[in-house]
Amino acid sequence: LDKIERLDRKLADLGIKIRKDEDSRKVTGEVFDETTLLALYKLVNKKVISSIGGSISTGKEANVFIAGRTGKTGEETGAAVKIYRLRTGNFTTMSEYILGDPRFSNIRRTHKDIIFAWTKKEYSNLARTREAGIPCPEPLAFDRNILIMEFLGEDGIPYPQMRQKLPKSPEETYQDAVGLIRDLYQKARLVHGDLSEYNILTGADGLILIDMAQAVTPEHPKAYNFLFRDIRNINRFFAPKCKTTDEHDVFRNIVGE
Ligand code: ADP
Ligand code: MN
Structure with missing residues (x-):
């Protein structure tokens, strides 16, 4: 059995169905390595999710999938599963090169640790944002490099990104x-x-923030740089669509200086 076939079997054992087209087979091999499978196995066992479906997004560092979930009252609802990839297409070449070099003998562990910490940080940031009453997906669980959150969409179709659809007029949306x-x-600091x-x-009720792993508190030495950016x-997005306030004024207004 080739590697991908073995992974397919393991996923099937977990009750996880992955579509069999060429694209998702490639995705399957790159995303669902042993560590990720184990984390996924734990999340299915804990009944955080019941199944995993199609791919929503393939980003630079993570893949997002739609998943099935049984809600508190037994109803079938959706979840989004964000998996930070532990390896990329050329990881094998990378690790062969790096692991043979005594100066970098612990780099793989460090690399993983950073990704696990990153996943946990996104979970915490989402929780903190929601506690402040700001719209973002409800974080449901995390394990290693996998974050499970509320699915934002309708009838299995994710809500569009703001670049694709504005909820109101450009002025109001801005x-x-x-x-x-x-x-x-x-409010969330x-x-x-x-x-x-x-x-x-x-979303149906307006704008929703996502993708918060990199969010920082105001104490971070670069917090003001990030805020300004x-x-x-x-x-930059709204300037061609409507009148915008000078960025320095917006900044001063937000930080109160
Ligand atoms: P990346 O780091 O790859 O940019 P994101 O968190 O931004 O990861 O997610 C990538 C895309 O997946 C988003 O632009 C959005 O379209 C979709 N997505 C992310 N989270 C959800 C969610 N909770 N519900 C529905 N779609 C989502
Ligand atoms: Mn993103």
Whole structure:
């Protein structure tokens, strides 16, 4: 049996179905390594999710899948499973090169540890954002490099990103987006750090923040740089669509200086 076939079997043992087209076979091999399978196995055993379905997104560092979940009252609802990849296409070559070098003998462990910490950080940031009453997916669980969160969408279709759809007029949506940055800073004491029209979804009730692993507290030495960049990204997106406030004024208004 080739490697991918073995992984397919393991996934099937877990009750996890992965579509069999070429694309997802490639994804299967790159994403579901032994460590990830074990983490997934634990999450299925704990009944956080009951099945895993199609791919929602393949990003630079993570893949997002839709999953089945049984809610508190027994109803079938959705979850989003974000898996930070432990290896990439050329990982084998990388590790062969690195593991043979005594100066880098612990680099693989460090690399994994960083990814696990990153996953946990995204979970904590989402929890903190929700506690402050700011719209973002509810974090449900995490294990190693896997984060399980509420699925944001309808009938199995994820909500569009803000770049694809605005919930209101450009002027009103711009104010809402700036309001999210302000609330995140003032109420949750967080700076998103990677905010853009890609990391805000347009839900049924308006804008929703996602992708928060890199978010930092105001004490972080680069917090102000990140905040300013977030504001600039939002202004850049809205500038061709409506009147925007000067980025320095938005910044001062948010930090209160
Ligand atoms: P990346 O680090 O790869 O950018 P994101 O967290 O931004 O990861 O997720 C990638 C894409 O997956 C998002 O742009 C969005 O379209 C979709 N997505 C992420 N989280 C959810 C969710 N909870 N529900 C529905 N779709 C989601
Ligand atoms: Mn993203």
